[in-house]
Amino acid sequence: MSERLIGILADSFFKILIPGLTVTIPLTVLSFSIAMVLAVILALVQFANVRGLRELARFYIWVIRGTPLLVQLFVIFYGMPSLGIVLPAFPAAVIVFSINEAAYCAEVLRAALEAVPKGQMEAGSCVGMSYLQIMRRIVLPQAFRIAFPSLFNCLISMVKDTSLAANITVTEMFMATQRIVARTYEPLALYLEVGFIYLMFSTILTWVQRAGEKRLATYGGKRR
Amino acid sequence: MLTVKNLRKEFHGTQILKGISLEVEKGDVVAILGPSGAGKTTLLRCLNFLERADGGEMDFDGQHFQLDRISRKEIAGIRKKTAFVFQDFNLFSNKTALENVTEGLIIARKMPKAQAMEIGTRALAKVGLSDRLDYYPDQLSGGQQQRVAIARAVATDPEIIYFDEPTSALDPELTGEVLEAIRELAAEGRTMLVVTHEVGFARNVSTRTILMEQGQIVEEGSTKQLFENPREERTREFLNHFNKE
Ligand SMILES: Nc1ncnc2c1ncn2[C@@H]1O[C@H](COP(=O)(O)OP(=O)(O)OP(=O)(O)O)[C@@H](O)[C@H]1O
Ligand SMILES: [Mg+2]
Numbered sequence: 001m002s003e004r005l006i007g008i009l010a011d012s013f014f015k016i017l018i019p020g021l022t023v024t025i026p027l028t029v030l031s032f033s034i035a036m037v038l039a040v041i042l043a044l045v046q047f048a049n050v051r052g053l054r055e056l057a058r059f060y061i062w063v064i065r066g067t068p069l070l071v072q073l074f075v076i077f078y079g080m081p082s083l084g085i086v087l088p089a090f091p092a093a094v095i096v097f098s099i100n101e102a103a104y105c106a107e108v109l110r111a112a113l114e115a116v117p118k119g120q121m122e123a124g125s126c127v128g129m130s131y132l133q134i135m136r137r138i139v140l141p142q143a144f145r146i147a148f149p150s151l152f153n154c155l156i157s158m159v160k161d162t163s164l165a166a167n168i169t170v171t172e173m174f175m176a177t178q179r180i181v182a183r184t185y186e187p188l189a190l191y192l193e194v195g196f197i198y199l200m201f202s203t204i205l206t207w208v209q210r211a212g213e214k215r216l217a218t219y220g221g222k223r224r
Numbered sequence: 225m226l227t228v229k230n231l232r233k234e235f236h237g238t239q240i241l242k243g244i245s246l247e248v249e250k251g252d253v254v255a256i257l258g259p260s261g262a263g264k265t266t267l268l269r270c271l272n273f274l275e276r277a278d279g280g281e282m283d284f285d286g287q288h289f290q291l292d293r294i295s296r297k298e299i300a301g302i303r304k305k306t307a308f309v310f311q312d313f314n315l316f317s318n319k320t321a322l323e324n325v326t327e328g329l330i331i332a333r334k335m336p337k338a339q340a341m342e343i344g345t346r347a348l349a350k351v352g353l354s355d356r357l358d359y360y361p362d363q364l365s366g367g368q369q370q371r372v373a374i375a376r377a378v379a380t381d382p383e384i385i386y387f388d389e390p391t392s393a394l395d396p397e398l399t400g401e402v403l404e405a406i407r408e409l410a411a412e413g414r415t416m417l418v419v420t421h422e423v424g425f426a427r428n429v430s431t432r433t434i435l436m437e438q439g440q441i442v443e444e445g446s447t448k449q450l451f452e453n454p455r456e457e458r459t460r461e462f463l464n465h466f467n468k469e
Contacts, residue, residue, distance in 0.1 A: 119310060119312060122274050122308075122310070123308075123314035123316065125274070126274070126308035127307070128300070128303050128304045129328065130332075133331050137327065138319075138327075142317060145318070219317055219360035219361070
C-alpha cells in the first residue's frame with residue numbers, strides 16, 4: 001500500500017467515524033426508540049383485538065412492509081414539499097426510519113405476545129388484576145424477553161440502513177465517505193473503510209445482544 | 225355462600241355442561257370427581273368466568289347474578305373474592321415466588337407494599353417455602369410451584385378457592401406435599417371446590433363430594449354417604465373402578 005493511501009485512510013477514518021457518532025448513531029437511537037413506542041401500540045391493538053384500530057394497524061404494516069425504504073425516504077423528503085410540507089433532512093429521516101422500523105418491530109412483538117402462555121393472562125385475572133395491569137406487569141415484560149433477539153436484529157439492520165439517508169442529503173457516515181472519495185479518487189479503499197466502521201458498530205451491538213440474551217436466558221438465571 | 229343453578233355451556237354447538245346446579249356452604253370442602261372429559265375443568269372455569277356460561281344463575285356472597293348476562297364489573301368484583309389454583313400452576317414466570325403472591329394484593333387490591341410483603345411472607349411460610357421467597361418459578365420444582373400457587377390463592381383471603389386437579393401435573397413423589405398444603409387449608413375451615421382424580425384425598429379431606437359425567441352431576445352428597453352408601457349405580461361403578469386400582 002502506498003504511503004499516500006495509508007495517509008488518506010488514516011486521515012479519513014475520523015472524518016467518517018465522527019459523522020457516525022454524531023449522525024448515524026443519534027439517527028438510529030432516536031428512530032428506533034420512536035419505532036418501539038409505535039410498535040408496542042401497533043402490536044397491542046392487534047393482540048387485544050381492538051376493532052377499527054386493529055384493521056388500521058394491519059393496513060399500516062401492509063403498506064410499510066410492502067414498499068421500499070428508499071421510496072419512503074424519497075416520498076417524505078422530495079415528495080412532501082409539493083404539498084407544502086418541507087422537512088429538513090434529519091427529521092425527515094427520523095420520521096421515515098421510525099415509521100418503517102415500527103412496522104417490522106410490531107410484527108415481532110405481536111408474535112411474542114402471542115407466544116406468552118395463555119395461562120399467564122388467566123392467572124392474572126384470577127388474582128383480580130385488570131386487563132391493562134396484566135398486560136403491563138405480566139404479559140408485556142415476558143413478550144419483550146421473547147422478542148429481544150429479533151428486536152436486536154432489527155436494530156442492527158437499522159444501523160446499516162441509515163446509510164440510505166445519504167440519498168436525502170443527511171451527512172451520515174456514508175455521505176461523508178462519498179465526499180472523501182470525490183476528493184481523493186480512492187473508492188475501493190474508502191468504501192471498504194466505511195464498511196469496516198459499520199462492521200465495528202454491528203459487532204459491538206452483537207456483543208451487547210449476547211450479553212443481554214445471557215442475562216435474559218431464564219428468569220433469575222443467576223442461581224442454579 | 226355459593227349457589228349455582230342450571231349452569232349451561234356449549235362449545236361449537238356441543239353441550240359440555242348440561243345444567244349444573246350445586247351449593248357450597250361456608251367451610252365446605254367440595255370434591256368434584258368424574259372421568260376425563262366430564263366437564264369438570266369447564267365447570268370451574270365458568271364459575272370464575274375464564275369461560276362465559278351460556279346460561280344459569282349464581283348466588284355468591286349475598287348477590288345474585290345471571291351468568292350469561294353478567295357485567296365485567298361484576299366479574300371483577302367476584303374475582304376479588306375468589307381464587308383459582310390451576311393444574312399447571314400458571315405462576316407468573318417473570319415474578320419471584322414472593323412477588324407472585326403479593327401481585328394480587330399490591331396491584332389489584334392497592335394494598336401498601338409492606339403489608340403485602342408481610343402477608344406474602346407468611347403465606348409462603350405456611351406452605352413451607354420461607355427459604356424460596358426470591359426464587360423464580362423456573363427455579364422451583366413442580367410441587368414447590370404449586371405450593372406458591374396455593375399461597376398466592378390464600379393471600380387474598382378469598383371466600384372460596386377453586387382447585388383444578390392441583391396434583392395432576394406433578395410427579396407422584398411430589399403430590400403429597402401439595403395435598404398436605406390443601407389439607408391444612410381444610411383444617412382451617414377454608415371453603416374450597418376441588419376437582420381431583422385423587423379419590424383417596426377426596427374421601428379423606430372433603431366434606432361433600434360431587435360425581436360428574438358427561439356434563440351432568442351424577443350424584444352429590446356428603447362424602448361419607450357418597451363413598452359408603454352411594455345412591456346411584458354409576459357412582460358405585462366409578463368408585464369400584466378406583467378401589468380395584
Ligand atoms: N375451549 C374448548 N373448546 C372446545 N371444546 C372444549 C373446550 N374446552 C373443553 N372442551 C370440551 O369439553 C369437554 C369437557 O372438557 P373438560 O376439560 O371440562 O373435562 P374434564 O372433566 O376437566 O376432563 P379432565 O379430567 O381430562 O381434565 C371435553 O370434551 C372437551 O373436549
Ligand atoms: Mg380437567
